[in-house]
Amino acid sequence: MYQKRVKMGIFNEAQKYIVGGVNSPVRAFKSVGGEPPFIEKGEGAYIFDIEGNKYLDYIQSWGPLIFGHCDKDTQNAIIEAVKKGVSFGAPTKVEVELAKEVLELFPHLNLIRFVNSGTEATMSAIRLARGYTGKDDIIKFEGCYHGHSDSLLVSAGSGAATFGVPSSPGVPADFTKHTLLAKYNDIESVKKCFESGDVGCVIIEPIAGNMSLVPGEKEFLGELREICNHYGAVLIFDEVMSGFRASLRGSFDIYGIKADIVTFGKVIGGGMPVGAFAGKKEIMEKLSPVGPVYQAGTLSGNPVAMSAGLTVIKKLKENPEIYKELEDKAKKLMEGFSETSKENNIDFNYNVIGSMFGFFFNKKLPKNFDEVNESDTKRYAKFHNNMLKSGFYFAPSAYETGFICTPMNEKDIENTITTYSKIVKEI
Incomplete structure (x- = not known):
């Protein structure tokens, strides 16, 4: 008692x-x-x-601790980084090292941007995709969670393909009117969405981890890739949860499907708050300061989080x-x-x-x-x-x-x- x-x-x-x-x-x-x-x-x-x-x-910790709590290698990396300073708001070498380690595993991804959370990663990836295509509408799937940004907090309306309506007070309908909802593992619902709007990107968890665990079917994901190619839409794989968890290369090892942008989180921070999005060079170079699509973050790429992530990714690559x-x-x-x-x-x-x-x-x-x-x-x-x-x-x-x-x-x-x-x- x-x-x-x-x-x-x-x-x-x-x-x-x-x-x-x-x-x-x-x-x-x-x-x-x-x-x-x-x-x-x-x-x-x-x-x-x-x-x-x-x-x-x-x-x-909802996924990032693949080596468990208080992993000595990760702890030591964090301690050594903290001794030099917790944040500078300036570039550091460890950012480059972690970027290189991640991109070496994905031949179809050329550039990466680190942020502080999975929500930031998906939100920024969608903004970038819209900026790249010049199209406002996006498709997401019922049961897939991509963070709490306004345009992604939607619920289904009536009909097989519909523009989303806000699923949370505080989200204006105007913010979600460009979000179309499709059914997971149902390619026909995706086709109807493309016919209903001017779609700039599709975002999906290829291995959905927010309705318990529901993997995408290989044929479905393959057809999704083909449809995006046909309509000139950017395909975003949200692997904040499955990246480096489902396998060393996340869904890529399992399905071999090349998304245009992939979002990461969880494991790449080793328990520290880290997110990232990586993509093809021609898409990523639309991002500021190279291109016109703005995204920024004072603590993005801070050396403590980068050091933790670098240690974990290196250990995984050495022990697949x-x-x-x-x-x-x-x-x-x-x-x-x-x-x-x-x-x-x-x-x-x-x-x-x-x-x-x-x-x-x-x-x-x-x-x-x-x-x-x-x-x-x-x-x-x-x-x-x-x-x-x-x-x-x-x-x-x-x-x-x-x-x-x-x-x-x-x-x-x-x-x-x-x-x-x-x-x-x-x-």
């Missing part, structure tokens, strides 16, 4: 000073119930809350075999959950791609947002609460992806499966 009172006291105090008590909505546990543990520290695959409770962490190891662990976890669910007559389906996994309490494996919404979110909430009480930290939402990190071992996975088999009757 003492521990519970401590946690409630701090969460109540937080709500007096911070909106909702949190600085990002999903952390408030609204969709799963209960109160969020306040985290004090992390070590490897684990996090510890302020009451001393230990959790096996399947969130890993970890992706197979992480995928094997993710598959073992999901296969264990699946077998236990079937034994207890619970509908369960899952996806695994590299170190990413997502599962659904659903009769079928979803291919789009409508099908994801058929999942049993109340059952997920019960799953989350029971696993959290048992020391396993999963995403506090059925619409989020899970992540495996290198410090996780076979025993960790086995313990997770065993615990699920014990709490399954409760859900």
Whole structure:
């Protein structure tokens, strides 16, 4: 009881000073119930809350910590960078080094611009694409999240292809009237969007990680590339989540499809706030100071974040075999959950791609947002609460992806499966 009172006291105090008590909505546990543990520290695959409770962490800061918490190499890089200064608002050598490391992996990308978040990256990429094509309309897909910029906070209206309407108060309809919504993995809906407007760009998560985990189908993504070529539209792959997580080259290793612009984040910052967008030379050179499309950021490319990202990317390039190891662990976890669910007559389906996994309490494996919404979110909430009480930290939402990190071992996975088999009757 003492521990519970401590946690409630701090969460109540937080709500007096911070909106909702949190600085990002999903952390408030609204969709799963209960109160969020306040985290004090992390070590490897684990996090510890302020009451001393230990959790096996399947969130890993929502993806960036592929080497787990407090990775020594990343820590040392950050410490050494901080000793020289946290920010200069001026060019540094480490920016060039990280840019080179990233671009060497993608032959179809020539230039990169670093920013401070995934939202900044996607927002800037869309502005650049519009400036390059001279066309205002964009296509996005239901269930794909690209940050909270105004033109991307849209919901579907009526009809198969429609201009988006604001999904949040504070977003003027004029800001979203140029956003068309298509259905994920449905090429016909994309064609109707192109017929409905003057489309300058298409933005998509080729591996969608914001409706749990739903991969794009290779044929669909290939046709999407062809349609963009036909209409002269810029194709943007949002790989803020999947970049360096699904594989070393993100979706490119899996599908081989060359987007015109790719956005990055998460892993390339090693836990520090970093985003980036990279693209073809003729597109990127429309960006200021070379071209007329303006984008800027005082803290963009700061040496602390760049040093962390450089260390992580170099380690990944030197140890590409970890992706197979992480995928094997993710598959073992999901296969264990699946077998236990079937034994207890619970509908369960899952996806695994590299170190990413997502599962659904659903009769079928979803291919789009409508099908994801058929999942049993109340059952997920019960799953989350029971696993959290048992020391396993999963995403506090059925619409989020899970992540495996290198410090996780076979025993960790086995313990997770065993615990699920014990709490399954409760859900």
